[in-house]
Amino acid sequence: MGGEFVFMAKKYVVDGAKLKCSLGVATSTLTVLPDRIEKLTGKRKANVKDCTIVHIAPFGACKVTSPPKPCIPLCLKWLGGKPDNQVQGEDALLDSSKVVCMAGGGMIEITDCGQIRDGYDTLNDAAEAWANEVNQTSIDENLEYSSQFYMEDGKYKYTTPLKGTEAGASIGPVPDGTTSAGIIHSHGGYDPKYKSEEFSTADKSVSDSRKVPIYVSTPGGTLQKYDNATKKITTLSTDMPRDPKTPK
Numbered sequence: 186m187g188g189e190f191v192f193m194a195k196k197y198v199v200d201g202a203k204l205k206c207s208l209g210v211a212t213s214t215l216t217v218l219p220d221r222i223e224k225l226t227g228k229r230k231a232n233v234k235d236c237t238i239v240h241i242a243p244f245g246a247c248k249v250t251s252p253p254k255p256c257i258p259l260c261l262k263w264l265g266g267k268p269d270n271q272v273q274g275e276d277a278l279l280d281s282s283k284v285v286c287m288a289g290g291g292m293i294e295i296t297d298c299g300q301i302r303d304g305y306d307t308l309n310d311a312a313e314a315w316a317n318e319v320n321q322t323s324i325d326e327n328l329e330y331s332s333q334f335y336m337e338d339g340k341y342k343y344t345t346p347l348k349g350t351e352a353g354a355s356i357g358p359v360p361d362g363t364t365s366a367g368i369i370h371s372h373g374g375y376d377p378k379y380k381s382e383e384f385s386t387a388d389k390s391v392s393d394s395r396k397v398p399i400y401v402s403t404p405g406g407t408l409q410k411y412d413n414a415t416k417k418i419t420t421l422s423t424d425m426p427r428d429p430k431t432p433k
Contacts, residue, residue, distance in 0.1 A: 197317055198278040199228035202299035208291030209244025209256055216240050223272045226301040226314050232275035233266035236284050249289040259288040269427055304340020308367055309421055311341040315369050316402035319346050321426035323371035324404055329354040331370035335363040368392065369400040375430040384411050384418060404428035
């Protein structure tokens with residue numbers, strides 16, 4: 186399964202994300218309608234078509250006029266979504282996406298993706314959030330990443346992802362006063378030299394020796410769990426960010 190760094194991966198956007206407009210006088214909130222099936226961290230996942238007045242609340246007033254008039258956002262489609270992650274038939278929305286308001290010409294940006302950051306009710310939920318945040322960067326760089334899970338204030342959290350090599354990543358410490366609840370790592374991009382769609386013997390040995398479960402997110406977009414107690418492997422998701430070079 187090295188060194189610590191500041192992780193700056195693009196994040197998927199969910200209901201409640203915070204927005205700003207270069208010509209607005211106030212911040213706004215993104216609403217994803219209740220019919221959305223896809224969810225992340227328990228909240229409805231956004232796509233690039235979530236940009237009408239129903240989705241984007243007004244930014245107070247628009248500074249393009251003098252005096253400023255009430256803001257009425259008029260947008261067609263967010264730019265810079267994630268084509269290989271479809272949400273209700275459209276590209277998933279990323280926190281780096283932007284859209285220009287056709288009413289006033291202001292640039293609308295996402296300042297907070299809306300995902301829950303205060304921890305997760307279950308270890309599997311924390312693993313899913315980690316894989317959604319990290320796996321695409323791991324694929325793009327063809328490098329492994331790793332984190333540990335720990336519990337704090339009754340919620341599962343994960344440590345800052347550590348960047349490794351194409352064949353492994355070091356396991357960093359958990360915060361003082363907490364204990365490890367599990368390990369997660371990614372397997373980089375598709376490379377025929379490696380069996381990246383499955384746990385390695387070393388992965389399982391680390392889990393067994395530390396007596397905690399281990400998770401892996403793969404180039405093929407799966408999230409898997411190895412239970413050190415039962416020695417069983419479970420596929421939790423097949424909808425993580427995926428390397429298109431991975432054979433189907």
